[in-house]
Amino acid sequence: MKARRNRYNVKLGKFKIKNWKLKIENQDFNTQLRRRAQFVTRTLQRLLASQQIDSELKEALRYTLISPGKRVRSVLALWCCELVSGEVNHNAEIAAAAIEMVHTYSLVHDDLPAMDDDDLRRGQPTCHKAFGEATAILTGDALLTLAFEILAKEIDESAIAVGLIGELAQAAGPAGMIAGQMADLKAENTEGTEQHLRIIHTNKTAKMFRCAAAMGAIAGGADDNQLKRLCDYGLKIGLAFQIADDILDVCGSSEQLGKTAGKDAKAAKCTYPAVLGMEKSKQLAKELADEAVEVLEPFGAKADLLRQLAMALVERTR
Ligand code: GRG
Helix, strand or coil, X not given: CHHHHCCEEEEECCEEEEECCHHHHCCCXXXXXXXXXXXXXXXXXXXXXXXXXXXXXXXXXHHHHXXXXXXXXXXXXXXXXXXXXXXXXXXXXXXXHHHHHHHHHHHHHHCCCCCCCCCEECCEECHHHHHCHHHHHHHHHHHHHHHHHHHHHHCCCHHHHHHXXXXXXXXXXXXXXXXXXXXXXXXXXXXXXXXXXXXXXXXXXXXXXXXXXXXXXXXXXXXXXXXXXXXXXXXXXXXXXXXHHHHHHHHCCHHHHCCCCCHHHHCCCCCHHHHHCHHHHHHHHHHHHHHHHHHCHHHHHHHHHHHHHHHHHHHCCC
C-alpha cells in the first residue's frame, strides 16, 4: 500500500511522467475500460432502484439499461473528467449515467417496427420483442426524460447542471441525433455522397461522442481550451466509431455483434462501405482516429487512455 503512494517515474506511451498511482495507471486498457463500464452499470442500477415507477415499466427499463452494452460514451465522459481534474467526481458519474440513458433510449426507439424493426439488441431480444411495442415506446420516453431529471436533481452545482443539460439536449435533439436519424431515413435507396454520409453520421453518432467528452470535461472543471480539444477529439472518434460500425455490419456476425448483422445492405442504407468501398472506409476510420490522437497532444501522457480508446474503437470486433 505504502509503495503504491510513492512517486515513480514511469514511461507510458512516448511520454515520461511522474506517476504516484503506478498500480492503477499501469493496468491494461481493457481492464480499465471494463472496470469503468462496471462502475457505470452499478450507478445505473442504483439510480433505477431509487425510482418510483410502475413495476412493468421498471422491468423494461432494467432490461434495456442493465443489458451488456459497451458503455463507450459513458466511460468516455468519466475519462475526460479524470483527465482534466485527476479524478472521477460525483457530477461525472451522473453525467455518464445520463448519456447512457439517452443512448439506450435511441437504441430502443431505433429498433421499433416503424424504424429499423429489429429483433436483437445487446445479445437479447429487442425491447419491443420482449415487452411489446407500446411498452418499448414508453421505455424509450422514460429513459430520455429520466436522463434530464437526474441531471437536474443530482448535479451538485446549478451552473454545471445547466451546462450538462444543454450539451445533452443539443446532441440528442433535432440539431443532433434526431437530425441524423431523419437524414438517414431519407437517404435510404439513394446514391449517397461522402459529404452526405458525413452529415448523417456526424449528427446521428459523432455528436453524442462529442457530448460525452464535453460532459466529462465540464464535470471536471475543464478550461475553454481543454473543453474545445476534448470536443474535437469526441467528434472525430465518434465518426470513426460509426465507420467501424458500418464495416462491422458487413463483416461481423450477429452473434459477435449482439445485433442483426448485414441489415444496412438489406435496407439499402447509405453507409461508408457502400459509398467508399471497404478499404477506403477502413483508411478513413484510421485517419480520423489518428487525428483524434493528435488533438490530445497538449495533455501529454495523462491522455494515454483516450489515445488507446481512439485506436480500440476502430479496431473493435463488436
Ligand atoms: C432516436 C429513433 C432514434 C434514433 C436516433 C442513434 C440512433 C439514431 C439510432 C440508434 C441505432 C444506431 C445504428 C445508431 C448509430 C450509432 C450506433 C452505432 C449505436 C450503437 O452503439 P454501441 O455499439 O451500442 O455503442 P451498445 O449496445 O454497445 O451500447
